[in-house]
Amino acid sequence: MKAKILMIEDSPTQADKASGLLRDLGYEVVWAETGELGLKLAKESNPDLILLDVVMPGMDGYTVCRWLKLNQATKNIPIIMLTVKGEVENRVTGLEIGADDYLPKPFNPRELEARIFAALRTKAEQVELGEQNRELQELLHKVEFMAITDPLTGLYNKRRFYDVLKKEFLSSKRYNHSLSCLILDLDHFKEINDKYGHLAGDATLKEVGSILAKALREVDTISRFGGEEFVVLLPFTPKKDATLVAERIRKSISETNVKYEKQEIKVTTSIGVASIEDIQGGEMDALIQYADDALYQAKHNGRNRVEVFNLGMIDSPENND
Template structure:
């Protein structure tokens, strides 16, 4: 009987672990792309239903390819892991961070107006860009660009539009020189002092 209980417990732990792996990124332990879309859909529906604001911020590690090229993929992987840690540290308890892919991350900021989104984006930017990363005893300067989008707004009426707007703001930040925050708005882009 004891052996059956142990086997049941092992199967239960294995099932729990598999469920966790299905929604987590292997490298960072953050939520993955699949979970991100499910959670964003849920948060968007909640924001619509209760008429609450919702913000998304897309974060990209500036010039990430050079870490892989100059130091090797092991160092590149370590940079991604360290960025993920700093993103988690910078966020509020209600926020969600997921690895969007490669060197991009997405922050879901529930119940967040314009000023709150800028505060979180600025704290996130500072956590990555203001102090060097210690990778195997080597200090590396890492910066990031951030694109922020808000719901509701004139141009954002769906979760897909929210993602597209955050992506557009991110690429505007990169086009303007990287290492900065850009907010998508229908009148144009707003930059924060980065």
């Protein structure tokens, strides 16, 4: 693929001479006779390099260069300025407004060839570096995503959940807004694995994760804690409303038959609910512990139900189910 050079030159004679040389060197050449047309073609033709005459009627080369460097679409195109003005001050002016190189007229064809090659080589190196940076950024984003995500369900993992919990807990304390937590545990999940196989169990976990994602708000945080246990954080949600959310989730899961191969798997969940109002000045981890105590009570009372934390649960034994 040929490199494309835009030549902005008011003299047809000079343009024809330079264009012939450039085409012989294997470049594609686009010619603009005025600065105004040059700006238009620079945006439309997306050249790899611009040869820009300084002395032109109407819009001179300095003005064209300024506009090219101000425009998002053209600011990275290398510019070599060509002019009969050989004074140091003129060369400095061109370089200060963004030109990449400066070549006096009449130019030596070999020198023009060398300067064009050098400018295109520098551009290629910058593009390659930019691509490497983009690839590195994509890799970093992927690594960061993997570090906070459960690979099976695509939900946040426990590590990310605790990062969010810390921020939400401090915000709730500082601004005195409500914060609730749900802990869900799928009922008899081991039996699903034993009866249908672990791949069916994985399909069940994915389906439950999808149900949770659809049922909750963007501000809510959903995490798979591990195994068949999920945790949901509900900012700006008092216990009463969190209980309604939990019941809605429980109902939705119980009404869903997970389809795996030719089988339909029935699944239910037990849910424990706790709120920051239960903690009464306690530590952040108490919110999780209290929701877990309520979950144990839901399991103990027959499963497929929602239980809300109360102070009488504090001394209950841990759920070993």
